[in-house]
Amino acid sequence: MQLQHETLFNNAQQMLENERADYVRLHPQSMQLSVSANEHFLYGVPMHWMNDWGTPAPLFVKYAQGSHFTCVDDIYYVDFCLGDTGAMFGHCPPALAQAIAAQASAGFTTMLPSSLTPNVGEALADHFGLPYWQLATTATDANRFVLRWARAVTGRKKLLVFDGCYHGTFDDAMVDMTMRNETIVDAVVGKTINRSSLLGQVYDLGQYTVAVPFNDIATVERELAKGDIACLLTEPALTNCGMVPAKAGFIESLRNLTQQYGTLLVLDETHTISTGRGGWAKNHGVVPDFLVVGKPIAGGLPAAAYGFSAAMAEQMKAAKDQAPPGHSGIGTTLSGNMMTLAAIHATLTEVATDAAYAHMLGLAESLEDQLIASIKSHDLPWNITRLGARLELQFCEATPSNAEEARNAQNDVIESAIHLYLLNRGVLLTPFHNMMLVCPATSVDDVKRLAYIFDECLNELSN
Numbered sequence: 017m018q019l020q021h022e023t024l025f026n027n028a029q030q031m032l033e034n035e036r037a038d039y040v041r042l043h044p045q046s047m048q049l050s051v052s053a054n055e056h057f058l059y060g061v062p063m064h065w066m067n068d069w070g071t072p073a074p075l076f077v078k079y080a081q082g083s084h085f086t087c088v089d090d091i092y093y094v095d096f097c098l099g100d101t102g103a104m105f106g107h108c109p110p111a112l113a114q115a116i117a118a119q120a121s122a123g124f125t126t127m128l129p130s131s132l133t134p135n136v137g138e139a140l141a142d143h144f145g146l147p148y149w150q151l152a153t154t155a156t157d158a159n160r161f162v163l164r165w166a167r168a169v170t171g172r173k174k175l176l177v178f179d180g181c182y183h184g185t186f187d188d189a190m191v192d193m194t195m196r197n198e199t200i201v202d203a204v205v206g207k208t209i210n211r212s213s214l215l216g217q218v219y220d221l222g223q224y225t226v227a228v229p230f231n232d233i234a235t236v237e238r239e240l241a242k243g244d245i246a247c248l249l250t251e252p253a254l255t256n257c258g259m260v261p262a263k264a265g266f267i268e269s270l271r272n273l274t275q276q277y278g279t280l281l282v283l284d285e286t287h288t289i290s291t292g293r294g295g296w297a298k299n300h301g302v303v304p305d306f307l308v309v310g311k312p313i314a315g316g317l318p319a320a321a322y323g324f325s326a327a328m329a330e331q332m333k334a335a336k337d338q339a340p341p342g343h344s345g346i347g348t349t350l351s352g353n354m355m356t357l358a359a360i361h362a363t364l365t366e367v368a369t370d371a372a373y374a375h376m377l378g379l380a381e382s383l384e385d386q387l388i389a390s391i392k393s394h395d396l397p398w399n400i401t402r403l404g405a406r407l408e409l410q411f412c413e414a415t416p417s418n419a420e421e422a423r424n425a426q427n428d429v430i431e432s433a434i435h436l437y438l439l440n441r442g443v444l445l446t447p448f449h450n451m452m453l454v455c456p457a458t459s460v461d462d463v464k465r466l467a468y469i470f471d472e473c474l475n476e477l478s479n
């Protein structure tokens with residue numbers, strides 16, 4: 017018999033209370049650092065959202081290496097968050113550390129292309145399968161720049177995204193779709209509105225951005241047919257509202273429809289780079305107009321890139337050449353610096369290898385099997401969705417097919433209780449949802465440890 021939701025919820029609340037007390041007891045140095053850092057940092061952290069992990073105070077890190085890190089209280093953790101993909105190839109892979117050390121005595125930034133430039137272009141083309149590239153410092157910036165190019169090239173103004181998307185803090189995509197179960201002032205369902213949590217945005221983003229439900233090809237076609245969408249920006253699976261995989265053929269249909277209606281298709285593979293070497297699109301034979309990659313491509317140093325075809329390169333040059341000289345609105349001073357080029361080159365050629373992916377995918381599959389077995393043995397209506405090296409635990413029986421279903425499956429109390437239970441026993445998951453990532457340095461024992469502690473956690477939650 018399935019456990020009543022109410023019992024589970026009450027147990028989770030009790031667990032959360034106990035684990036919060038344990039966290040304080042186990043982490044005196046982190047508690048102390050959060051007080052001293054508070055003197056000069058907002059919320060005591062370098063980025064305000066580092067305070068949102070759900071721990072009584074942030075966990076301060078002393079040292080990270082491979083699939084592990086140690087906090088300031090000398091507790092050793094197995095890291096399945098891996099900087100939410102930034103460290104997807106492990107912390108400090110030796111080949112990358114050596115390349116960075118060598119570059120460190122040969123220059124950081126000059127505002128000129130370094131001698132490695134052709135090699136980096138070749139590595140990007142070989143890895144992701146698109147011939148032309150430009151760099152950015154973060155995936156947020158890469159998405160922002162691609163939208164500018166898309167508008168310049170097509171002469172159209174609008175952006176199409178999917179409800180539940182996250183493409184970084186790039187304003188145009190910070191929208192939501194109004195839902196049936198919300199109190200909506202003007203009672204319109206399916207309208208694109210500014211994300212309610214967005215700070216300081218004074219423009220109505222719905223003017224030029226349209227959000228539609230993922231996996232709903234009829235609605236996509238209805239919007240594209242209006243003929244005013246410059247580009248459709250999506251991940252091959254939504255990975256930031258839980259995990260919502262594309263239905264079979266959905267991305268391929270987006271490719272066909274965008275071509276039919278003169279809209280550019282932008283695939284943001286910042287997270288789905290977990291699928292396999294070269295990302296989802298390359299592994300599924302889909303060629304987008306632009307491909308965005310970020311986070312792990314320089315092993316965790318700030319770097320991102322966007323790729324495009326030779327035909328697109330010609331159109332971009334034509335748009336740039338027609339514009340008067342001056343600021344294009346594309347680029348930042350430190351993008352494409354010498355250090356970044358060295359780090360991208362080492363990561364793509366020596367770290368993100370076929371062998372590394374084979375290891376990651378094999379272990380992630382084994383982790384999936386172990387977590388599913390544990391969920392089944394506790395008769396819980398939950399699922400695990402996996403995209404290559406990336407796994408998501410969701411509190412619903414079937415994998416969601418759009419963001420609304422994914423949101424309905426969320427339960428903050430159960431989620432926080434599980435995260436903190438694991439953290440207090442030396443295992444870190446990604447905050448804000450239930451993502452686990454396997455890196456080349458993750459071992460069979462690391463996976464067993466997570467599976468074992470997760471099972472113990474479910475024992476307590478179901479008691």
Ligand SMILES: Cc1ncc(COP(=O)(O)O)c(C=O)c1O
Pocket residue numbers: 154155156157182183184185251256284285286287310311
């Ligand atoms: C799909 C996707 N694109 C872009 C970004 C933005 O990356 P960054 O924060 O490094 O700019 C994220 C961040 O989580 C992401 O998940």
